[in-house]
Amino acid sequence: MSMKIPFLKNKQSKELFHYPEDNIPEHISIIMDGNGRWAHKRGMPRVAGHKEGVSAVVKIVKAAVKCKVKVLTLYTFSTENWKRPKPEIDFILRLPKEFLHIYLPDLIANNVRIEVIGDRANLPAHTWEALQYAIERTRHNDGLQLNFALNYGSRSEMLSAMKEMFADVNDAKLSLADVDEKRFSEYLYTAGMTDPDLLIRTGGEKRLSNFLLWQLAYTEFWFTDVLWPDFSEKEFLRALEEYRKRKRRYGGI
Template identity: 80%
Template structure:
């Protein structure tokens, strides 16, 4: 059953968040779907499907908290190593999620974007994502980035190839190249680096996610498996973030 997106009055009344020092950009590694299902004696695909509800909850919470950018690690370049039936199931989930929630995303001014190697994805995934991108293009609220077929090392290598090509064609001078220009060759060009990274599921590693962009990001890890990750957990992460002092190497 479809859950309400932002029309839950009970949630509105009980929803308290630190209004000062809200992270502008939050990135999330959504880990633990398979383990969630296994603990219940169910196929891994059930966990992935249940994860859709968690995505809806956290997008709703991010809108409420006035987060500007939310980037979700949806499918990595390493995920192709999984069994084919599981891969196909995962890659059909964006279409299912958008078919249910796109009207709510539109009404709440959410804009959909995608980062990653989209060309290698099946047509049904690409078409669903592109349709959502086109429909939400004019929205100027929360930017929801879906990292699909994304791998940070692949991204950095592609950036280097683009830089070498532009230098060879005299479109870029090696002496002009700096961090800001390099960032312009990444999938995330024009997007502020994440202020906060959340990883669910108990693991404490980056798993080839936004390696360049996370240089000065605050990390927050939880043992909670992604399907169980709630608005309460999300607010807990924001509360801890609000108490941290970011020095960027200074004093």
């Protein structure tokens, strides 16, 4: 796929990257951690780290398109993040609108399709309206699927899925005999998607933080101490190279 637009070009970089062509993860999920610490180290307010983190999103979307990844899921705002100070929450939830205002034409030109996973009910109107517009504008694209996990919590997702499934059983729309892992997955936010092949977490922490707990059952994990705003195309390719060395057995030999 040829690159068509400025945001997918790297005019300033003098590095020549090797983009692998085989054994590419079909679905990559990323816990984008370290924005606040990045800002603190520089004597800046935490929101400065979140703003800088948008630049990293642009770089990694670019790299995912170049590597022909099919699905990229970014942990953008968790159900637990509501515990943060209100000014920080408000800033974070304005970022999707600002990001899409600048980059949506580029994403459309590069055949990227945007989706959202999470509980949309509590999102501010300006956040959801911007995302809904982007979802509609990119609905027919069949390149990289870019998922923003917003107001997402995996335990909440699974409880909601169980309630919906039990309601369907009670209404005779579903038989208990038909309930298996595949059917349960159809009630999750990620219905219709493959499970992640690779999870990347930046910022040095080694935990899942209530992210895709069902879907990550057989996912390969890759952790780095690099804080998210500093996470580069080079680091992304390092993760892919590590993934390509691993042998996935799924419980077999």
